[in-house]
Amino acid sequence: MNHGPRSAARNRAALVAAAREIYAEHGLDAPLSAIARRAGVGQGSLYRHFPDRAAVVAVVLEENVRQIEQAATAEDACFEGILGVLTWHLTESAAFIAFLRADEASVRPDVRAHALALAGRVERALLRHLPGGRPPDARRPAAADDIMLAVAMVSGAATGPTRQERERRALKAWRLLGVEVGPVRPFEE
Amino acid sequence: MNHGPRSAARNRAALVAAAREIYAEHGLDAPLSAIARRAGVGQGSLYRHFPDRAAVVAVVLEENVRQIEQAATAEDACFEGILGVLTWHLTESAAFIAFLRADEASVRPDVRAHALALAGRVERALLRHLPGGRPPDARRPAAADDIMLAVAMVSGAATGPTRQERERRALKAWRLLGVEVGPVRPFEE
Incomplete structure (x- = not known):
């Protein structure tokens, strides 16, 4: 040994x-x-x-968020591609959905603070490539506000007994929102 | 006594x-x-x-679903009005959201069967008044499939520390879906 x-x-x-x-x-x-x-x-x-369990969950979430950030900083990064990686984690990891619901009353304050910090990192990764671009844009503030609400909506739809079923429902949810999504897959360097 | x-x-x-x-x-x-x-x-x-707790939750859920059914059978019932009552329960009752997520793996099979039955009653109440009406309609089957997915999406958005905040987010979610909602309130005879 x-x-x-x-x-x-x-x-x-x-x-x-x-x-x-x-x-x-x-x-x-x-x-x-x-x-x-x-x-x-x-x-x-x-x-x-x-x-304890919280320590394991924290590491899994950190890894999920890190993949989304890597997808956002890759050379060929685009909004659809980042959403595809995000959607992969929504459908693969129950922990990932649970943290998106962290503003609910029953969650411990320290867990909640950590979850909000992670959600902020996901939001910043998405905003880097939000269609409409970074320069001032009248539609931009509304769109920025809406993107994390849309993610919460898709996470609400991404239920089901298998990852395939959760992916089917998540993609249908993005379609109902009129949002295009790239291939649903983990980010691999 | x-x-x-x-x-x-x-x-x-x-x-x-x-x-x-x-x-x-x-x-x-x-x-x-x-x-x-x-x-x-x-x-x-x-x-x-x-x-036990499950017995209490079952009664609260039953009462929520009964209100939605009453809203659907009222003389002046309309789709927007039923969605308003549904949205009230989404924002008022954590139990109501939990049952919408009942197809997740960790839930007990008997609780899951009961939750699916309740979800079916909500779906039937909504379908009675789905815009497009009851006669054959090419758009109808897709719309019927989509309505409970849309409800799950709005339930995913309806988070926050207060009922007011949950209502604000739920109404914004319906707006992103392009769905009109009547007054958000409990059904009262």
Whole structure:
């Protein structure tokens, strides 16, 4: 057994990947033990990296938001493409939808503050490429206000037992809003 | 103390009214004891009428759906008016939004079946007055499919710390969908 730093980094990456899968399949209520089992690491290792469920969820959300930001800063970035990556996370990750509803009363204040910060990063990534461009534009403020409301609307529609069904409903929701969306996929460098 | 049937009916009505208020203010996680306190009845009386939280929620949902059905069968019923009553419940009752998301994996099968039945009743109430009317209409099947997706989208938008804020966001969401909505209010006979 190698407990050195390289092994620790490998275990952590395996745990994050497993958490993404488990949460996509079973939702946020899935037990942490299922994540350790999927990652092929011991419970001890899990708790060393992630003291509780909130810590795991925070890492998965951070990774989702980072992918959206990368899609927004890629050389060939366009609004439709970023929406495609966003829609992937909406349909793949129950955690991602839960954080979009963070302004509801029952959420803990610290979790809520973190969720609002993440939502702000998603909003800024989208606004970089909002059709109409960055220069002053009479329609711009309204459109900027509306984009996160539209994302919340699509997240409300993205329900269903399978990712495919959630994607079908999300794309129909974007269509009802008259918004074009690029390929629905994770961002890959 | 009068424990006769009339007193029991009064206690039950007081408990349902209190449950609606408490859930609107604090969400579904509010403790049952808060409902008993608000209704001014003892815990024993609460548990006699409602053995557990699910029983309370079921009664509140039933009452919401019944109001929407009454709005749809009223003499002067119109699509905009029914949507106004629906939107009232979306913004007033966290329980109502939760049941619209019932097809998510983590929900118990019996709760899910009940939620689907309630959603079906809401859909039928809306379809009675869908613009385009009941006769055969080429646009009709698509519109019928879309209406519950649109409701899910508006429920996704109807977040915020106060009912007023949730109403503001819900009405903006209907506007983005190009759907006209009547006065947002409960149905009163």
